Amino acid sequence: MRRLSYYFNETVNGLRRHGLMVFAAVSTVFISLFLFGGAYLINREVNLVLDFTTEKVEVAVFLKDTITLPDQNRLQTMIQAMPEVTSVRYESKAEAYARFKRLFANQPALTQNVSADALPASFRVKLKNPSDAAIAAVATRLDNQPGVETVQDQSQLLKRVFAVSHILQAGALVAAVVVLLSAAGLIGNTVRMSVFSRRREIGIMRLVGATNWFIRIPFIIEALIQALIGAGAAIIALVIFRRVFLNSIHGPIAFLPIIPASYVYVWIPIFLLIGGVAMAMVASFLAMRRFLEV
Amino acid sequence: MIKCEHVTKTYKDTVIALDDANIDIGKGEFVFMVGPTGSGKSTLLRLLLKEEEPTRGEIHVAGKNIGKLSPWKVPYLRRNLGTVFQDFKLLPDKTVFQNVAFALEVIGKPKHVIDQRVPEMIGIVGLGDKLANYPDELSGGEQQRVSIARAFVNRPLILLADEPTGNLDPATSVEIMKLLDRINRIGTTVIMATHDNAIVDAMRRRVIELENGKVVRDQDRGVYGY
Numbered sequence: 363m364r365r366l367s368y369y370f371n372e373t374v375n376g377l378r379r380h381g382l383m384v385f386a387a388v389s390t391v392f393i394s395l396f397l398f399g400g401a402y403l404i405n406r407e408v409n410l411v412l413d414f415t416t417e418k419v420e421v422a423v424f425l426k427d428t429i430t431l432p433d434q435n436r437l438q439t440m441i442q443a444m445p446e447v448t449s450v451r452y453e454s455k456a457e458a459y460a461r462f463k464r465l466f467a468n469q470p471a472l473t474q475n476v477s478a479d480a481l482p483a484s485f486r487v488k489l490k491n492p493s494d495a496a497i498a499a500v501a502t503r504l505d506n507q508p509g510v511e512t513v514q515d516q517s518q519l520l521k522r523v524f525a526v527s528h529i530l531q532a533g534a535l536v537a538a539v540v541v542l543l544s545a546a547g548l549i550g551n552t553v554r555m556s557v558f559s560r561r562r563e564i565g566i567m568r569l570v571g572a573t574n575w576f577i578r579i580p581f582i583i584e585a586l587i588q589a590l591i592g593a594g595a596a597i598i599a600l601v602i603f604r605r606v607f608l609n610s611i612h613g614p615i616a617f618l619p620i621i622p623a624s625y626v627y628v629w630i631p632i633f634l635l636i637g638g639v640a641m642a643m644v645a646s647f648l649a650m651r652r653f654l655e656v
Numbered sequence: 657m658i659k660c661e662h663v664t665k666t667y668k669d670t671v672i673a674l675d676d677a678n679i680d681i682g683k684g685e686f687v688f689m690v691g692p693t694g695s696g697k698s699t700l701l702r703l704l705l706k707e708e709e710p711t712r713g714e715i716h717v718a719g720k721n722i723g724k725l726s727p728w729k730v731p732y733l734r735r736n737l738g739t740v741f742q743d744f745k746l747l748p749d750k751t752v753f754q755n756v757a758f759a760l761e762v763i764g765k766p767k768h769v770i771d772q773r774v775p776e777m778i779g780i781v782g783l784g785d786k787l788a789n790y791p792d793e794l795s796g797g798e799q800q801r802v803s804i805a806r807a808f809v810n811r812p813l814i815l816l817a818d819e820p821t822g823n824l825d826p827a828t829s830v831e832i833m834k835l836l837d838r839i840n841r842i843g844t845t846v847i848m849a850t851h852d853n854a855i856v857d858a859m860r861r862r863v864i865e866l867e868n869g870k871v872v873r874d875q876d877r878g879v880y881g882y
Contacts, residue, residue, distance in 0.1 A: 569739050
């Protein structure tokens with residue numbers, strides 16, 4: 363009990379003495395962990411969307427309006443017979459228009475100006491393995507067939523969108539690592555300042571035979587508290603971030619999958635707390651190494 | 657109690673602080689270490705506390721070869737060695753009671769032990785009425801008494817004093833010496849490094865003289881000079 367109150371008093375005094383430094387350290391921990399958590403959240407979301415969309419991705423074979431029924435039937439049998447293909451589905455002009463109206467339900471200006479006849483009929487082709495090679499093979503075989511207008515590979519566009527988002531995520535991760543290092547530096551610095559302002563006490567403690575752990579623990583707790591406050595703020599901010607930002611993009615495109623709440627409420631807090639604690643331990647040990655040799 | 661065998665300490669291979677020193681001090685002895693500044697007295701005290709390692713030779717303290725002591729055991733070695741310095745090393749923001757209690761708190765002694773032993777120890781050094789005073793409200797002699805109380809409150813086997821009277825006037829020094837003598841008489845080994853010839857001559861105790869890191873004289877009931 364006595365020992366606990368000693369640690370508590372020493373820690374509180376240490377934190378109070380260097381208020382501004384502590385604030386700087388806590389806020390960099392917060393920014394860094396928020397970036398980590400945010401990058402992770404976006405990464406999870408993008409992967410979910412990617413899985414969801416590539417699973418649905420299909421090659422669209424648009425047909426000329428002038429195509430004859432025998433040509434159309436022959437084409438369907440031919441596609442069906444290709445080894446890369448899982449299934450093929452005919453989408454009539456009417457069906458295409460219905461889907462168009464559904465997709466752009468929020469943009470009446472578009473739907474009103476497109477007539478039911480404007481959209482071409484197509485074969486929707488699903489591939490076993492939607493790799494670039496498979497898509498290219500299917501496309502070249504169909505390109506010159508009579509009645510085929512164009513073959514469109516829908517995955518190309520998606521891939522470009524996801525490539526951009528991967529670059530953004532990598533950037534956020536690099537920034538998070540840099541800020542985490544400076545957070546460690548700042549925490550180390552506050553520890554060092556505390557050690558310095560208590561150097562007389564430490565000298566006497568060592569002289570009368572206090573163990574190294576006894577001397578170190580208040581400083582370690584000091585570093586841990588800073589990291590935990592920063593991590594706690596980052597977790598709260600991420601919960602709000604998920605609510606506001608992710609929910610706002612999910613409003614208009616409600617058919618996309620959303621990351622499960624367990625990520626934000628369970629996994630991210632666990633990762634951030636462990637990360638923050640580990641960083642604080644390393645920082646305080648590095649900071650004390652020079653001062654507390656036997 | 658303390659045994660140094662062929663102890664040599666050099667710094668950066670060129671400065672020789674101790675040169676093949678052999679010292680054997682028994683339990684309950686009172687020993688003066690004399691010699692000019694830089695003769696190796698302070699180095700010897702630091703080696704005994706294992707603040708530094710000898711370059712060569714072996715040191716035994718309280719029956720243990722401290723060269724073979726693992727780092728985590730060093731604090732337990734130091735609990736057997738009380739230390740007193742010329743500059744007192746008191747904490748200015750703590751009272752007399754708190755300064756002495758600090759030495760017990762940081763080695764994990766329970767509160768009831770502290771509440772009993774600290775006032776008793778401060779009474780022994782004659783400051784029973786100054787428990788609540790801060791160091792800057794005390795005279796030099798009184799501050800040194802507090803530092804002796806702190807060094808002795810855990811009843812160490814050995815008391816190391818590095819010029820404890822160096823900052824004090826002769827009359828006050830005599831009082832401090834009486835206190836150290838009293839601590840010695842209850843069985844504590846006292847080793848005192850000093851320049852104070854009057855004290856050494858008056859006490860007539862064992863004198864070990866160092867010069868350029870060598871033991872040049874080891875004499876029972878000695879005096880400061882020849």
